[in-house]
Amino acid sequence: MKILVVDDERDIQMLFEQRFRRELRQGAVELAFAFSGEEALTYLSNHHHEAVLILSDINMPGMSGLELLHHIKERYENPPPVVMMITAYGDAENFNKAMELGADDFLTKPLDFNILKEKLKLN
């Protein structure tokens, strides 16, 4: 399964790689990273239909996670990739907007990797 992680914090790459080290070793998961919304769109157009799951933060400089979600849901119809949004704790406003834009699931910060793995049925 290929997961595209979108976050403006670069350290997210190290964290994900370490957290998914077993799954990466086993080849169960492939990770790709984009550090902005724009970068994520470029990646998606270059690697058509490769990413099955997109994990995106909402608050990012430039294109926000919500705009990215909007673009993805508009552009990729068949089959649309699963988009999980990462929302800040207690940020009901963005949660509702993401829901309207068609986000498939939500994760709240701080990321609980056990929950994420459960959702990905990797445990």
Added chain:
Amino acid sequence: MQLSAVLLIIIIAQIRKQLIRSKQLPDLQELLKKSIVVVAVLFVLTNVGPIEEIVRLVIDALLILSIYIVYNREELKPYRNIMYAYIPFIILSILKHITTMLPESWEDAVETYVDAASAFAIIWMVAMLIIANKQNKALRTETQKREEEEKMKQLAEEKKAELEVLVAERTKELLLQKEELQLAVEHLKATQDQLIHAEKMASLGELTAGIAHEIQNPLNFVNNFSEVNQELAEEMKEDLEKMQLSEADKTHLISLVNNIRQNQDKINFHGKRADSIVKGMLQHSRKGTGQKEPVDLNEMVDEYVRLSYHGLRAKDKNFNATIDVHLDPAITKVPLLPQDIGRALLNILNNAFYAVNEKKNSGIPDYSPTIRVNTRLVDKGKKWVYVTVRDNGNGIPDAVKDKIFQPFFTTKPTGKGTGLGLSLSYDIITQGHGGELKMLSKEGEFTEFVIKLPV
């Protein structure tokens, strides 16, 4: 000799006129009126032969009496100058009268003198009357002037009195207005203080949420990386166990890994602690989320009182308190965010129970911890519900009364409270619900929180 009678009538009439003019001696006025009639009768009688002499004597006597009266009574002083004109004539006429009673030879001798004197007396009388008339006229105009002045003065005085009444009224009005204005100023000052306080609390809340937001991401990394490190250390330990190493090296390495693992535990523990504080701080930014729904406030208060009490009982089995709950049945459903108000209620109730527990643990003899909770519906044009929570704990010192609603202010020992509970409750009640949260306290005696919510 009817002339003396005529003169007497004139004098009497003039005296009377004088008295009428000066409004004096009304008795004498009346008497003079009657005496005019009497003199008129006497005048007629002078023509009656047999008593003529006696009548004349009476008239003479009356003339002298009139002179006497005029010069004797102070009230008739203005008339004296006229009288002055008559005196020589009167004396002469009396003298003449006397001479008629003298022997014939004497009479002739005196007559020439008397005639000369008569002419003089008449001239004198005319001259004096003219002078007196002038004087009296001047006097009258003077008196009139004085009277007018007096009238003006009186009028002025009346006006003055009227003005004084007006001034007094105005002064009273102004004083009243001044008092009203002073009250208004005080009211404004209080409102301003409240506004400043509310503004301050709001900006503190925003600041708190802002800081929390900024800290959240780095803190998440700290927690996440420390968790990975825990896992990595665990794996490393497992791998080390499998390795072919000398026992001493293995023990050494494993104890190092254990240390790393323990340190990571500590980092994670404190990171989580910081995270719960940050979450509390972030509550400040949760504005207007969710819809208000009608809630049975009485039921809610009752439920949270029990929740709070049992929460503390769970931590401290020895804890006991009298709980006195009075719920106003007039309160039905109140529109509110149940979770938020529940949180605020719980914060306030927990503080109350904490306060009485602290006081009890300080070992005051005969102390009975008591919490009083009541709800009240108040209709002040707009309907409000009041929820009052009162404890008989140690109270809040005056020095910190202004700070209790500020974020991070706490009197609890480190680790027991973040100082966010009341500040959050304040935000929920004031900003979230348009209500008010007030605190009354007397050190060593009680603390009372009053939640005021619009219905």
